[in-house]
Amino acid sequence: MISFSSFKTLVFATGLTSLSFVAHGQQSSTPEADSFGQCIERLQQEARDAGVSERTTVDILGQVKPLERILSYDRNQPEFVQTFTGYFSKRVTDWRINKGREKLQEHKEFLAELTKQYGVPAQYLIAFWGLETNFGSYKGKTPIIPALTTLACDQRRSVYFSGELVQALLLLEREELDHKQMVGSWAGAMGHTQFMPTAYMKYAKDGDGDGKIDLWNNELDALASAAHFLQNLGWKTGYRWGREVIIPEGFDYQLAGKSQPQPLSFWSQQNVTQVGGKPLGESDLKSALLVPAGHTGSAFMVYPNFDVILRWNNSEYYGIAVGHLADRINGKGTLSKPLPELPNYTLVEMQQFQEKLNQLGYDVGEADGILGPATRKGVRAFQVTVGLIADGYPSKETVEAVKNAPVEIDDAKNS
Known part of the structure; x- marks a missing residue:
């Protein structure tokens, strides 16, 4: 729902990132001057109807020029399909683990307060932050208002991006932002945690109590906003995302897949165990088995909080990476199996x-x-x-x- 960080890579997962826009057939080009002008007039009226001031509607939205490169990003399809090994190895890195541990210690007291208030453990907030923007080291450089306007004037996702554009204009006024400094991903995601404008307006929080919500420059605001967002997505306090598990020989892999959840007790009866050999237990907690790299790679048992992670970014690869990175930041060990070499299909x-x-x-x-x-x-x-x-x-x-x-x-x- 937020991240565009992995859009350019198709993955072996349940889908792309949750706001991914790979075109199939419809290849509209950048709007010509007249049609773009007509689109601007439409968007200006939508902005006025939503309560955006006349000054912003005329002086900012009215001056926007289309960004031709945005639609080429929107239409981009990769040549190769990325494997779990390729995806995971580039995201759960020693650098991210070590930097994440530094940030965990740096904001220890504040994160403890967030966990108490929102129920989301600190290591998950740090893991999301690390995957989205490398802890704020790269938040994107595309001007948000022109990017969203360009996409709103393209017929393929016009309704969605028109709504996000209006929310971005309302955000600009609410937080008294400089529109030239509103930069982010090509598709409009912003700040440390790459919130889309609608998410920024609805879920962002003032973490340090200074009266402003600045997800670009304020780490405390970003962390508080992530915690609030995850709580609203349905994070279950006291439960983990999932874990790596060991599958016995002769296992029926037709039982695997996120669409086939079973009580944890069911998997115990199938002799699926924790990595160290301990039983999974007899809980009735719904859980599903994932084997993203096939039977030669690691297997994962995922719980309801994994679904919450997927509401942030609807990719099983992303969900596993967030969960495992959080575990590593929190001191857990590496996967029990080396990442397998997998075919590189076009x-x-x-x-x-x-x-x-x-x-x-x-x-x-x-x-x-x-x-x-x-x-x-x-x-x-x-x-x-x-x-x-x-x-x-x-x-x-x-x-x-x-x-x-x-x-x-x-x-x-x-x-």
């Missing part, structure tokens, strides 16, 4: 793989190159039929087997 290769699965009768939905729940389910079903470990991961062996599998011809259709 987007086209993955689309062809999905198309062939559909032809074979394994419905994986649109061949979009994204390894979402439907594709994983189809892959598992195929792997069962050919005697492969049904972990839902497109290993080289699985892809080759799909490629070589004959497509049955329906005689009835050809008679």
